[in-house]
Amino acid sequence: SQQGEEDPQALSIQEGENATMNCSYKTSINNLQWYRQNSGRGLVHLILIRSNEREKHSGRLRVTLDTSKKSSSLLITASRAADTASYFCATDSDRGSTLGRLYFGRGTQLTVWP
Amino acid sequence: GAGVSQSPRYKVAKRGQDVALRCDPISGHVSLFWYQQALGQGPEFLTYFQNEAQLDKSGLPSDRFFAERPEGSVSTLKIQRTQQEDSAVYLCASSLWTRDRGRSATNEKLFFGSGTQLSVL
Numbered sequence A: 001s002q003q004g005e006e007d008p009q010a011l012s013i014q015e016g017e018n019a020t021m022n023c024s025y026k027t028s029i030n031n032l033q034w035y036r037q038n039s040g041r042g043l044v045h046l047i048l049i050r051s052n053e054r055e056k057h058s059g060r061l062r063v064t065l066d067t068s069k070k071s072s073s074l075l076i077t078a079s080r081a082a083d084t085a086s087y088f089c090a091t092d093s094d095r096g097s098t099l100g101r102l103y104f105g106r107g108t109q110l111t112v113w114p
Numbered sequence B: 001g002a003g004v005s006q007s008p009r010y011k012v013a014k015r016g017q018d019v020a021l022r023c024d025p026i027s028g029h030v031s032l033f034w035y036q037q038a039l040g041q042g043p044e045f046l047t048y049f050q051n052e053a054q055l056d057k058s059g060l061p062s063d064r065f066f067a068e069r070p071e072g073s074v075s076t077l078k079i080q081r082t083q084q085e086d087s088a089v090y091l092c093a094s095s096l097w098t099r100d101r102g103r104s105a106t107n108e109k110l111f112f113g114s115g116t117q118l119s120v121l
Helices: none
Strands: A004-006 A009-013 A019-024 A031-038 A043-050 A055-058 A061-066 A071-076 A085-091 A108-113 B005-007 B011-012 B021-023 B032-037 B045-049 B053-056 B064-067 B075-079 B089-093 B116-120
Touching: A004 A085, A009 A019, A019 A108, A019 B053, A031 A061, A031 A071, A043 A071, A055 B021, A071 A085, B005 B089, B011 B021, B021 B089, B021 B116, B032 B075, B045 B064, B045 B075, B075 B089
Parallel strands: A009 A108, B011 B116
Antiparallel strands: A004 A019, A019 A071, A031 A043, A031 A085, A055 A061, A061 A071, A085 A108, B005 B021, B021 B075, B032 B045, B032 B089, B045 B053, B064 B075, B089 B116
């Protein structure tokens, strides 16, 4: 399976602290994306990083990608209670037969306490 | 509409019953995906449409699952003779990406609906 795996499975922090989540995957990719899911809702796209990029920023989000280690990290700075959600990494495939589908990990459940 | 719309929001079915789940993608989005999300897990790919063509159905778990998108917009996921193991959230997503861009193409971001939570008793 090409499914990414997030680490840790659960993370609990105080407001204002930074939250770091990691993702590892198994095969070569074109891009890696991070999504957020609030309880009982669909997933919301956060950021996409391409395989030739090493770091990307979007507001309080910072994503890194190390293709040699097949890993990525998502950093949320100055966290807020509203950041409480599950975070998933998703990888695509560079194989023609499976182009178009994304492979999701099990997610990291982030809880930010006020 | 402004986003991907799915209905019903919740569906309770007796084992053996047939169900139909509807997805209304964002207008103009060529690609449509169905994913299944079990409790505490990440979404798992089921099937992919480009316009009305079903280009990938390799994720459908059995021949009881059938999806269609006859006019290239609204899609329906049908599950026949539901089993308890079919209980999950079924997510629909759409995007502007198309497979025609070739092997160098990258999948643009997906826009997800809120899902249909299916409970089979």
